[in-house]
Amino acid sequence: MKTILLHVFEDCGFESRLQVGLDIARCHSAHLTCVQPTTQFAPMSFGPLGGDFVTGINFEDMNVAERAHREKIENRLKSEDVSWDWQTGLGDPATLLTERSRLADLAILSQSFGKRNAGDEPLPIAGDVAVHAHCAVLVVPIETNSFDCDAPIVVAWNGSAEAAKALRLALPILKMANTVHLVTVGEEGEGFPHSAASIYLARHGVSTVLHELKGKGKEASHIIAEFATEQKASALVMGAYGHSRLRETLFGGVTKNLLNDADIPLLMGH
Known part of the structure; x- marks a missing residue:
């Protein structure tokens, strides 16, 4: 960095x-x-006859x-x-x-x-x-007035290419954090479970704590944001728009919701 x-x-x-x-x-x-x-x-000059616009x-x-x-x-x-x-x-x-x-x-x-x-x-x-x-x-967020590089960081993981890129781009910041929480919400994708992401980070010298958060009837964005607040995280690392932007614009999604409402900085990659 x-x-x-x-x-x-x-x-x-x-x-x-x-x-x-x-x-x-x-x-x-x-x-x-x-x-x-x-x-x-x-x-x-933009006027139809060369005059001023x-x-x-x-x-x-x-x-x-x-x-x-x-x-x-x-x-x-x-x-x-x-x-x-x-x-x-x-x-x-x-x-x-x-x-x-x-x-x-x-x-x-x-x-x-x-x-x-x-x-x-x-x-x-x-x-x-x-x-x-x-x-x-x-x-x-406009309410944020500092960034503690030593504070915990939460990584939202769903096995997507966007989440993987965000995680790789965040490596310098993850290495500074005192704790890295790697979280999934609901069922994981079979291709790249959060254990695979944990192994990748371990090879870079980053230890992680794995969490599988349950839906509890809430939207994934709310569950992740609530967890990050509980951990007093300095940032939430996540992939940007795992679904199409049009779909999120029409129906909502994790990225759209957190971009508007997150209380802590979002570190994003796509």
Whole structure:
């Protein structure tokens, strides 16, 4: 874990993203790359007769706000004991972060509010980035104000390719945890039971505690989240969208539910 991407945007989740990023960077002696999507455009004419395009968006004010936010955060980072750099780029934030993740170990974003509303809520891009990123993605609730690298971590296991990738991408963080809980809910897939995942981790020097959680009439997402809270886990490692995204959008699913409602950071891979 040596290169960490931090999504920079002035929303109510940025402070929690920054603090978690700084904690993990210190713990792993890692470099923090601040990625700021920008609204700066070259002047263009959109009128049907070459006139100015009329819009309610004041791009100059947005540019001024972005520059001010960058200056504020850069001044803070100068006093932190981590190495860092700043990158800006045009385009969709999810696409930009995905592109920059090619040579990164972790990307840090915020949990969106789902059905809740707030004027400065984080952009709802975590799901898209988790599916397409080339590295692990850490989705941070806005209430989170730190990341304890020594705390327990819970790994949700269902034998899927997505769960396996998340587990592999999470190895550097799992090695730091004082306890790794490997959990399944209901029946396991026959191909890769959680005992196989435990053996894989053991070969990397990571000991695990195996748990088979029963449904008890609750949704799997609720059971996993409840267990992680009971263990005082610093993060929940899981595969992103084991079912199709369309299916989860229409009918719900573990990924969708936890992206909206988890109380602890989600470390995801797809």
